[in-house]
Amino acid sequence: MAPLISEDPHIFDTANNMGSYRVLRAQVNGLGYFPNERLMPYLEQAGFGSTALIRTFDLRYDLISALVERWRPETHTFHFPCGECTVTLEDVALQLGLPIDGSPVTGVSAIADPFALCHSLLGVSPDDDEENLSGLKFTWLKARFEHLSANATEVDLMCAARAYIMHIIGGVLMPDAKNSRVHIMYLPLLADLSNARSYSWGFTVLAVLYRELCRTTKPATVDLGECLILLQS
Known part of the structure; x- marks a missing residue:
C-alpha cells in the first residue's frame, strides 16, 4: 500500500534547517469603498449581500506561515500537537455568507470577445491595449464604479453590482498572490444576477484555499493567495 504521508518536500521538514524563518508574502486587494445602498438589493439577489459587508483587516503573515507548516496535503487538515x-x-457559510450548495463554479477561461462582454454586462470596457483582455484591474473597477450617478438606471445599478462582485471575487475571496486583477472568466456567471446565487461560490472558495495551502507547503514558495481573511479568522 502507498504510504499515507507523501514524500514530496514539505516546509515543516526543512524549517529547522533554514537560515531564517520563512514568512510568506501575500496580496490582498481590499475593496477600498463601501457598496452604495442602492446596490444592496442586487448583491443580495446574487448571493453576495453578506460578503459585500466584509471588511479586510490586518493579516498576520507570521501566524499564517506557521499554519502552513502544519498543513498536510494528504488530509487537507492542520496537524497540531493537540x-x-x-x-x-x-x-x-457562517463567516463569508456564501452559498455552499448548488452548481459548480465553472466555465470558459478564454473569452472570445472580452470587450463586448464587458460592454454587455458592465456597460463599459477598459481602455487596455491588450489584444486579449483576460482580467479587470481593481483600480479600474474602483475608479469606474465607486461613485454612482444620482439618476442611475436599473441597468446602471446592475452593472455596478456585477463590478462590485467581481472586485469581491478577485480582491477578497480568491485573490491571486501576484496579481492586481480579477479574471474575466467569472463575469459571464453574473449575467443573470438572480441565477448567480445558484452557484456554490463557498465551495469554490474553500477548494482553491485548500489547493493554495498545498502549494505553499513546498519550501521554495514565497507567495500565498486566496481567502486569507477566512484562513486567519
Missing part, C-alpha cells in the same frame, strides 16, 4: 482541524464549509 489534534487535527481544518477550515470547513460551515466556516465559509
